[in-house]
Amino acid sequence: MIKNRNKNINSIKSTKSIKNIKRVIHNLILVIFSILWLFPIYVMLVDGLKSVSGVLTTPILFPAKSSLGPLITVSVALARPIFNSIVYTVPTAIISTYVGAMAAYYFYKKSRMINTLLFTIIAIATFVPYEITLLPLTGFISSIGLFNSYLGIIIAMLIFYLPTGALLMSIFLAVMPKATLESARIDGANDWTIFNKIIIPLTMPGFISTFVFILIESWNNFFIPLVLVTTPGMNSASLALMSYTGGYGTLYNESFASALVASLIPLIIFVFLGRYFIKGFQAFGTGKKG
Amino acid sequence: MSKNKYTIFLFLIPTLVFGILLLYFVVYNVYYSFLNSSATVLQAKFVGLSTYKELFSNSLAVASLKRSIIWAFVLIAGANIMGILFASLIYFLRNQRTRTVYTSIFVYPLAVSMAASGVIWTWLFNIHDGVDYIFVRIGLPRFPWLDSPATAFPSLILVSIWVFSGLASLFYLASFQNVSKDVVESAKIDSASSFRILKKVLLPESKNAFIVSTAIIFIFALRFFSLPYVSSLLNPYTETSVENLYTLYTSLSFSESSAESVIVILIALVVVIPFALYGIKRWLAND
Numbered sequence: 001m002i003k004n005r006n007k008n009i010n011s012i013k014s015t016k017s018i019k020n021i022k023r024v025i026h027n028l029i030l031v032i033f034s035i036l037w038l039f040p041i042y043v044m045l046v047d048g049l050k051s052v053s054g055v056l057t058t059p060i061l062f063p064a065k066s067s068l069g070p071l072i073t074v075s076v077a078l079a080r081p082i083f084n085s086i087v088y089t090v091p092t093a094i095i096s097t098y099v100g101a102m103a104a105y106y107f108y109k110k111s112r113m114i115n116t117l118l119f120t121i122i123a124i125a126t127f128v129p130y131e132i133t134l135l136p137l138t139g140f141i142s143s144i145g146l147f148n149s150y151l152g153i154i155i156a157m158l159i160f161y162l163p164t165g166a167l168l169m170s171i172f173l174a175v176m177p178k179a180t181l182e183s184a185r186i187d188g189a190n191d192w193t194i195f196n197k198i199i200i201p202l203t204m205p206g207f208i209s210t211f212v213f214i215l216i217e218s219w220n221n222f223f224i225p226l227v228l229v230t231t232p233g234m235n236s237a238s239l240a241l242m243s244y245t246g247g248y249g250t251l252y253n254e255s256f257a258s259a260l261v262a263s264l265i266p267l268i269i270f271v272f273l274g275r276y277f278i279k280g281f282q283a284f285g286t287g288k289k290g
Numbered sequence: 291m292s293k294n295k296y297t298i299f300l301f302l303i304p305t306l307v308f309g310i311l312l313l314y315f316v317v318y319n320v321y322y323s324f325l326n327s328s329a330t331v332l333q334a335k336f337v338g339l340s341t342y343k344e345l346f347s348n349s350l351a352v353a354s355l356k357r358s359i360i361w362a363f364v365l366i367a368g369a370n371i372m373g374i375l376f377a378s379l380i381y382f383l384r385n386q387r388t389r390t391v392y393t394s395i396f397v398y399p400l401a402v403s404m405a406a407s408g409v410i411w412t413w414l415f416n417i418h419d420g421v422d423y424i425f426v427r428i429g430l431p432r433f434p435w436l437d438s439p440a441t442a443f444p445s446l447i448l449v450s451i452w453v454f455s456g457l458a459s460l461f462y463l464a465s466f467q468n469v470s471k472d473v474v475e476s477a478k479i480d481s482a483s484s485f486r487i488l489k490k491v492l493l494p495e496s497k498n499a500f501i502v503s504t505a506i507i508f509i510f511a512l513r514f515f516s517l518p519y520v521s522s523l524l525n526p527y528t529e530t531s532v533e534n535l536y537t538l539y540t541s542l543s544f545s546e547s548s549a550e551s552v553i554v555i556l557i558a559l560v561v562v563i564p565f566a567l568y569g570i571k572r573w574l575a576n577d
Binding site for chain 1: 424532539
């Protein structure tokens with residue numbers, strides 16, 4: 001009896017210790033991959049703040065004497081491109097989300113076959129590799145006299161991100177109970193009032209997700225500014241990075257500082273609103289609305 | 291009331307106009323690809339399929355098309371494997387907060403522009419100051435990364451796997467969390483290992499995650515431009531098809547560029563149309 005009980009206790013103890021070992025391994029694997037994944041952040045911070053003597057004496061992987069020098073030089077050079085990026089992307093994201101939501105409201109109200117077709121077209125427009133429109137896009141923007149202009153970039157971006165906004169907002173709108181609309185209509189509210197006073201507030205989390213998703217995607221869009229502006233003063237933040245790609249003989253601290261400065265706004269948005277950004281991606285995939 | 295019927299259509303018009311503009315661009319490319327417009331031709335005329343013949347005898351263009359497809363498939367394989375790994379590691383964590391933190395760590399590369407990633411990784415791949423510095427110190431051979439035609443393209447694929455694994459893990463994690471908690475708990479009581487639960491319970495329920503991450507990553511992979519452009523400017527060994535059509539355009543081979551655009555969109559549509567039709571049911575489900 002006693003022997004048996006001891007055996008039991010021992011086996012419980014050993015399964016417990018096996019469980020502990022498993023938990024340690026589990027966490028260890030996660031930590032190792034996290035370090036790998038965060039490595040670019042580490043080098044951006046360590047090397048973007050490295051002094052010139054540090055660059056000459058240490059490799060990229062090791063820290064050295066820090067200096068704000070490269071960060072300041074790069075920030076001055078990137079101030080205008082970052083301003084440009086804000087002008088390109090904030091209106092794009094606001095308009096794509098709001099006007100896209102209007103289309104989503106239309107699809108929500110009317111669900112007949114013809115609209116399924118229209119909706120399919122908009123879904124396809126969202127997923128087209130936008131680079132393939134190079135020739136007609138540059139031709140179109142030039143022909144309306146908007147080559148090298150803020151408005152030209154915004155219009156070009158809207159062509160690609162408005163369908164994205166309509167698609168995402170349709171996904172987020174789909175969960176709204178139709179009864180909400182019915183009661184508003186009985187109260188005599190028109191579509192415009194219902195849209196602004198009921199739809200937008202009730203889909204606010206989805207609205208923010210769509211906005212954040214399009215803001216980050218358009219901020220990181222490299223191609224549209226590349227083909228639609230030629231004067232350096234009109235460069236976007238991503239485009240301006242081209243002058244820091246490095247190569248032999250260049251100092252890497254300014255390269256890392258430039259990557260850091262150009263990514264700062266999307267990274268800050270990701271830190272604070274990352275869950276909305278993630279929901280944007282999830283909506284495409286699983287149709288998860290929450 | 292009847293007035294109301296028409297005003298609702300106004301809600302659709304702006305999106306419709308931009309959507310149609312985009313479709314018009316696509317159709318325009320098809321039309322343009324049948325011409326012979328280039329720097330050497332004064333008056334472009336209709337030449338049927340001969341621009342396509344020219345395109346397919348252009349070895350750089352053909353190689354770039356193949357490369358884009360290879361990139362998509364290798365990335366799909368890599369990101370799905372890493373995505374399943376990350377999703378299961380995160381799924382078996384108990385604490386919701388740690389889950390969120392790890393998810394953010396694996397997803398954040400998506401928020402960094404591919405151009406910035408290109409700048410960072412070009413330096414990490416530097417054979418003197420980058421990760422090779424450690425390789426040499428611990429006695430490994432110096433790996434050539436972007437410096438050799440054979441390794442430049444695989445190096446960039448690695449960067450793209452770093453970017454997209456987190457995205458795949460999101461879809462798998464969502465699928466895992468849809469599996470009933472009771473099933474997983476009862477398997478645990480039967481002292482099934484986590485690995486067994488993953489294999490027998492979670493993965494069989496993840497077909498949707500696989501379809502979605504594969505389709506979305508394929509679509510993103512066809513768009514890769516700035517990563518190879520920034521890290522190895524117009525290197526023929528890393529050039530993607532959308533980069534090649536840009537090169538053709540800048541070298542004033544306009545019709546050939548359009549023809550390549552048409553080929554790329556055909557490749558994209560093979561995935562996009564079924565995916566859109568598959569998605570619509572889920573996207574618009576009112577549950």
